[in-house]
Amino acid sequence: MFRWTGxxxxxxxxxxxxxxxxxxxxxxxxxxxxxxxxxxGVVLAVAALLPGxxxxxxxxPLLSAAAALTFIELLLQVADPPRFRTTYQPDSAxxxxxxxxxxxxxxxxxxxxxxxxxxxFNNSGFRGDDLTAGTNNLSVVVYGDSFIEAPFSPQxxxxxxxxxxxxxxxxxxxxxxxxxxxxxxxxxxxxxxxGQELPRLRPNLVVVSICAENDFGDLxxxxxxxxxxxxxxxxxxxxxxxSLKELFEAARSGLVLPRVVRRFLLRRAEAGSVTAPVxxxxxxxxxxxxxxxxxxxxxxxxxxxxxxxxVVRNVFEDIYTADVSLLPHGESSLLRxxxxxxxxxxxxxxxRANGAAVLVMVIPSANDVLDEFEGGRIDSLAxxxxxxxxxxxxxxxxxxxxxxxxxxxxxxxxxxxxxxxxHGDLHxxxxxxxxxxRLVAEYxxxxxxxx
Numbered sequence: 465m466f467r468w469t470g471x472x473x474x475x476x477x478x479x480x481x482x483x484x485x486x487x488x489x490x491x492x493x494x495x496x497x498x499x500x501x502x503x504x505g506v507v508l509a510v511a512a513l514l515p516g517x518x519x520x521x522x523x524x525p526l527l528s529a530a531a532a533l534t535f536i537e538l539l540l541q542v543a544d545p546p547r548f549r550t551t552y553q554p555d556s557a558x559x560x561x562x563x564x565x566x567x568x569x570x571x572x573x574x575x576x577x578x579x580x581x582x583x584x585f586n587n588s589g590f591r592g593d594d595l596t597a598g599t600n601n602l603s604v605v606v607y608g609d610s611f612i613e614a615p616f617s618p619q620x621x622x623x624x625x626x627x628x629x630x631x632x633x634x635x636x637x638x639x640x641x642x643x644x645x646x647x648x649x650x651x652x653x654x655x656x657x658x659g660q661e662l663p664r665l666r667p668n669l670v671v672v673s674i675c676a677e678n679d680f681g682d683l684x685x686x687x688x689x690x691x692x693x694x695x696x697x698x699x700x701x702x703x704x705x706x707s708l709k710e711l712f713e714a715a716r717s718g719l720v721l722p723r724v725v726r727r728f729l730l731r732r733a734e735a736g737s738v739t740a741p742v743x744x745x746x747x748x749x750x751x752x753x754x755x756x757x758x759x760x761x762x763x764x765x766x767x768x769x770x771x772x773x774x775v776v777r778n779v780f781e782d783i784y785t786a787d788v789s790l791l792p793h794g795e796s797s798l799l800r801x802x803x804x805x806x807x808x809x810x811x812x813x814x815x816r817a818n819g820a821a822v823l824v825m826v827i828p829s830a831n832d833v834l835d836e837f838e839g840g841r842i843d844s845l846a847x848x849x850x851x852x853x854x855x856x857x858x859x860x861x862x863x864x865x866x867x868x869x870x871x872x873x874x875x876x877x878x879x880x881x882x883x884x885x886x887h888g889d890l891h892x893x894x895x896x897x898x899x900x901x902r903l904v905a906e907y908x909x910x911x912x913x914x915x
Contacts (some may be wrong), residue, residue, distance in 0.1 A: 485506055507540045540565035542810030550715035551585060558653045559686060559779055562589045562646060570615050575887045583615045591643040592619055599636040602914055607654040608673030611827050612645025621894040623901050637696050648780045650682020652689050655810040669914050670822045672811055676855035677829035680800040684770040687805055697806035702774045746823055756911035759786035762842060767796035784831055790847040805862040812866050821913045824863045825904055826856045828874040830890040871907045873900055
């Protein structure tokens with residue numbers, strides 16, 4: 465009986481090794497988890513074929529360990545699902561979107577004070593409480609990426625929440641602010657969302673945040689829009705690659721225990737130094753110290769992939785847009801600038817069609833703002849066109865071609881006397897969220913944008 469049990473277990477281990485959506489801890493294909501599953505299957509198969517009692521002596525501890533791990537996995541499946549399950553799903557219009565009614569948690573590293581942050585998406589797919597219908601309050605919708613969704617900050621510390629507080633204080637009347645931020649979203653996804661959501665939301669004002677760091681790249685990676693001969697955008701219909709589809713499925717239904725082990729090992733590594741960099745917050749953090757040549761090579765790869773087909777192969781891994789910043793007259797840089805202007809035109813048209821004003825907020829890259837990041841070490845002789853504000857200037861100029869009002873946060877964040885970013889991360893901390901919200905609120909009220 466033990467022999468047959470061992471052979472069945474080996475077969476299951478082999479099946480798991482070749483099925484990324486079952487392992488669910490890394491990209492589909494050969495990885496550490498798959499190798500471990502395959503090796504375990506080999507050991508079980510060999511043990512099952514050993515002669516006599518030796519087979520029993522080897523199989524018994526192996527099968528006991530497998531049973532214990534299975535029991536632990538079942539406990540984890542029901543213990544704390546939000547910590548280990550994805551809150552995003554593929555979408556034919558936006559490539560992916562939040563799953564309404566889901567919750568996720570994030571735990572800060574010790575360098576950022578520790579503690580756990582909970583992000584809940586309401587029944588409309590926005591972060592925060594369910595929307596209240598039938599009010600006569602002024603309303604604002606804030607679109608953007610991880611700076612706006614802000615999964616590293618409590619809800620009452622996020623930019624949209626603090627913007628609402630500041631507007632209510634300055635205006636002396638109720639103002640509802642909706643957090644429509646989604647990790648990884650670019651202005652192209654925002655433009656599509658606005659066309660579908662604004663007829664239902666009917667806001668007075670739409671604040672569109674553009675992350676100068678990487679949103680030029682989203683325009684190529686997402687493949688949602690192309691330019692016609694007159695530089696007007698036309699909508700494309702891209703599809704997710706098979707590996708991305710499998711990755712979403714893995715994040716939704718993969719095993720929990722391997723993820724727990726991986727997080728534990730990361731925590732143990734951090735425990736060796738209180739100043740360990742925060743590398744688990746976002747994929748972008750892995751690019752902090754990439755050389756300019758590495759950035760440019762990846763930018764060129766994005767450009768080549770954009771012109772190749774309509775298959776989207778990357779939706780989460782953002783890269784500093786070095787070609788726009790360092791080589792502003794290059795072919796890929798010029799295409800990104802033209803696409804940005806065209807997509808901002810789509811955003812303006814969607815807002816106007818629904819009776820809403822638009823404000824563009826340009827978020828500067830920490831790589832350019834802070835000396836500790838890569839922008840403080842750009843070789844000015846190799847890249848004479850580089851300025852710390854290059855990316856922000858490019859976004860602001862694109863918005864100006866469409867007649868859109870702009871709040872450019874570069875100078876404010878560059879001059880700030882307090883730390884506005886998480887340690888080892890490119891995202892705003894709670895103080896940065898508050899700082900940006902007050903600046904934008906003052907601009908809105910001062911320019912009478914919220915009618």
